[in-house]
Amino acid sequence: MGMVGGGRDAFIGAVHRMAANLDGQIELVAGAFSSDPEKSRLSGEDLFLDPSRVYGSYEEMAAKEAALPEEERIDFVSIVTPNHMHFPVAKCFLEAGFHVVCDKPMTFDVEEAVMLKEIVEKSGKVFALTHNYTGYPMVKEARQLVKSGKLGKILKIVAEYPQGWLIKNIDAEGQKQAAWRTDPTKAGASSCIGDIGTHAENLGRYITGLELEAVCAEFTSFVPGRKLEDDGNILVRYKGGAKGVLYASQVSVGEENSLTIRVYGEKASLEWKQEYPNDLLMKYPEAPRELLRRGNPYLSEEANKFSRIPAGHPEAFIEAFANIYLEAARAIRDAVEGVSVGGPYDFPTVDDGVEGMRFIQTAVNSAKAEAWTRFER
Template sequence: MSRKIRYGMVGGGRGAFIGGVHRIAANIDGQIELVCGAFSSDPQKSKDSGSDFFLPADRCYGSFEEMIQKEAALPEGERMDFISIVTPNHMHFPPAKAALEAGFHVLSDKPATLSLAEAKALADIVKKSGRLYGLTHNYTGYPMVKQAREMVHDGKLGKIRKVVVEYPQGWLATRIEASGQKQAEWRTDPKRSGAAGCIGDIGTHAENLAEYITGLQIKELAADITSFVEGRALDDDGNVLLRFDNGAKGVLHASQISVGEENNLNIRVYGEKGGLEWHQNEPNTLLVKWIDQPMQVYRTANGYLGKAALAAGRTPPAHPEGYLEAFANIYRNFAAHIRAELEGNTPDSLVLDYPKIEDGVRGMAFIEAVVNSSQNNAAWTSVNA
């Protein structure tokens, strides 16, 4: 099949933030082409946004419903292969459901849905549709995160005992949503963001990263979440104790009122024989620690790394790779999986390495458990995915 994989975008029009990130990521490897979109809930803004991307006027739709209906009616050689959903949380489920039921694959920004009930319903729809569903937990796309996962999986650290994962930011230290800041407005609005603010926005990234690297699942948790900024409807800070299904214990800290912090996601994992440490602010480096040896420093793109880490890299050693490239790795794998499906081939295991609907359900179960635990004075609460 000698063509690019074609996609349509829902959301991400003029003035949006994450849509541009997705478009850059999709374009990095030259395997994917934007062919249509419903870029805004405002039909005219959607069409104007499509013209910014030099799309034909008849492929710039006034709504996602119109896009899915008209794309499905096009010949197979012209229509989109999948949709990319880059809307606020409350608009993740409706277009995903419509696209899957119309026979299109779906790649969605996280979290998967507005609620756990929606996520479980979406999982059923994915299964019935036979279509692919991916979730852009982009931090799993970093080469050194994949190296950490492989080392844990191969038993290099021994049985995992302790996980510490943190995601502090400071951008919501004041009530900027009241000043009309678009990103802050919807992320602090329960109707558009869901039951949690900080925990839903970045806490789920920390949860997903911990489970991805360790291969473990959070069994139960005790959470204390707070809205520190007066008048804010959702949490802007959270502290969570974790119990994993192998008996390991953990601490998860997420905050959007940690003044001076940018996107300081980091994780430390400790096993019986060794530990590892990774910081998103220095993504090319993985620190590996041993009981009876000096600490080792692993660096991106070097030949001593595992297959997954090497496959995720694009540049020679010491050339920085970061946020956009990690996003691009998810798009590349998702598109390669679609290509394999279209060609009737079995995809390589590396291609299958992207977050799926199961990760989306677990993320929503984590949010629900955190909110319930905090409402019950940090009582231990099961994560019922």
């Protein structure tokens, strides 16, 4: 594996490296870890990499890695840069013949997302998008319960992702992670919804399979001077008649990463909280609530396939990320060995990336118009 971005002081790059390495199937051997060549070099030293495979730019990395013998070059690249660099880096490596794992949101805007889908399809390469919350075993159990009809027809989805870390103007003070996320030239048209609201939307779609029809969004920038929203509230209409409420905020004081989803059907409902990821709560109209726990034999094969340790030992954020990498590695291995790429693999794809970018843009358009806005495909 090679990596673009994720050098010194980067949060998500370290998470990707830990996740990729967890199952012993992926080794980091190369990288362009910063747009600053010296910082990239120092980051390579931190990671004990061969200096000859630590590059000053992603363009140099793609060209030199492609020139190596097939058995020596990287099999894929992991892209962990700010949003505005996802498309050019992915395009460069796909066209150089490499598979790609990319952090979300997939691109800077919808136009880039559509172009990237065309490039992926033309290349024939594996493209995985790290909507990491789909990697949790109990999220996979929730999906299987919906598929099996346990909930009946889905009536309502309520997904929320409140954080509180941007209640102060730390972006203006130069805090790196805050600064780029609230900068429209790097984050895109949305901050809060683009950063974490897209996780809530993706989670609802992954669990239920329902597609958006229209949204009515309200965006607010509570912190004076902030150019993009730090709070978003969205009403949702799904194809088939289901309704939804999606709320994301980075100024909800006291909240950490409280991603929660509730799915209500005609026969039952379910609730999953990211901060308590090993539990899945089922609710019934005329029966006691039922608490399902990760790692138990009564769960579906899909949920237990993605568990590593016995019940009662917590699995969480890194393991969920690792499940995305594990499935992407399986697809890449099949591609390298000449097996038809097509699965079934359980990871978010370029199609999920396009849907996510269209969701962000539709929400932005709705907030500006202060009106219901149809989701255009």
